[in-house]
Amino acid sequence: MSVNLQVSNLTVTYGAIAAVRGVSFSAAAGEIVTIVGANGAGKTTVLNALCGLRTIGGGAIVLDGEDITALPPHERVRRGISQVPEGRxxxxxxxxxxxxxxxxxxxxxxxxxxxxxxxxxxxxxxxxxxxxxxxxxxxxxxxxxxxxxxxxxxxPRFLLLDEPTMGLAPQIVDLVLESIKRVNREGVTILLVEQNAYRALEIADRAFVLESGEISLTGPGDVLLNHPQVRSAYLGFDG
Structure with a gap:
């Protein structure tokens, strides 16, 4: 599978505070990639940087071989990046x-x-x-x-989803997640930020854990779903 998105050493600061520090990851064409992390870990900041809504302090964003790091948001939309923001x-x-x-x-x-x-x-x-x-x-x-x-x-060819199931009833959560899988099956690459880590990891091809602005774990979704650290910190299981 060819690489659709390549993020290298992404750094985003708010004044003197580094919200995202040296984050690097990729998303291959047709994948669902999930970002797991606590509130304040930098997940939304990563998405906003990718779609051009947050100025980055360092690093590079490459989409299908084109460096889009300096492009304004509307040009990124034209390149095939769309975001579903937190709070709709x-x-x-x-x-x-x-x-x-x-x-x-x-x-x-x-x-x-x-x-x-x-x-x-x-x-x-x-x-x-x-x-x-x-x-x-x-x-x-x-x-x-x-x-x-x-x-x-x-x-879009690349869809960013920020907390799409937040505050929704369980049956609506099922509907939203099924629609995400269907859109993905139609060829759209998905980058998903989701507080419901269990459900997000269930549908992820790959995932990574963001802690205090840095990636602490990465791997296939099913592997992280059963990782002791993830189960304890994000899934509510002991061990």
Missing amino acids: RLFGRMTVAENLEIGGYTRSDRAEKRHDLDHVLELFPRLKERYRQLAGTLSGGEQQMVAMGRALMAR
């Missing part, structure tokens, strides 16, 4: 339809956009029912579907 960050006073339309703002291919919109509505049938409803009036699970659909409207 929808336009609450706009409809589901309008939020989805915004997701494809960099695109001019109307017929293909219409095809992708139909695909999003097929992936999340609830959104078809809520299509003309204001996004701010939806349930948490429905809002997460809109956030994912909006990101998919950019036709």
Whole structure:
């Protein structure tokens, strides 16, 4: 499998504080890669650096052989990177339809956009029912579907997901994770940050643990799922 993304010695600082220190990892085309870590470990900072929302202090980000370290966010979207941010960050006073339309703002291919919109509505049938409803009036699970659909409207090759199941009911968690697996099966590389470490590692091809801004463990998802340190610190098991 060819390498889709290569991150080398990524460093991000907030004033005198280094939030991310020398982080290096890769994601091959078609993989699901999960980042596990406690609150404040630097997970969201890594995602924001990858999509250009956080200035980095050092290191390099290479996508499909192109160094995109200095590119602004909208150019990274054009290169195929989309993010579903923590907290969804929808336009609450706009409809589901309008939020989805915004997701494809960099695109001019109307017929293909219409095809992708139909695909999003097929992936999340609830959104078809809520299509003309204001996004701010939806349930948490429905809002997460809109956030994912909006990101998919950019036709990404690389999708960043930040806490997609946070605050959702168990049955909605299942639906969201199944949709992530389906999008991945369709060829989209996934980088997943998820507090529900057990469920995230279950679907991960590879994963790494971020502690205080540094990678402390890395390996296949199923291996980390059974690693004593991960089980004790993040999965609630002793040993």
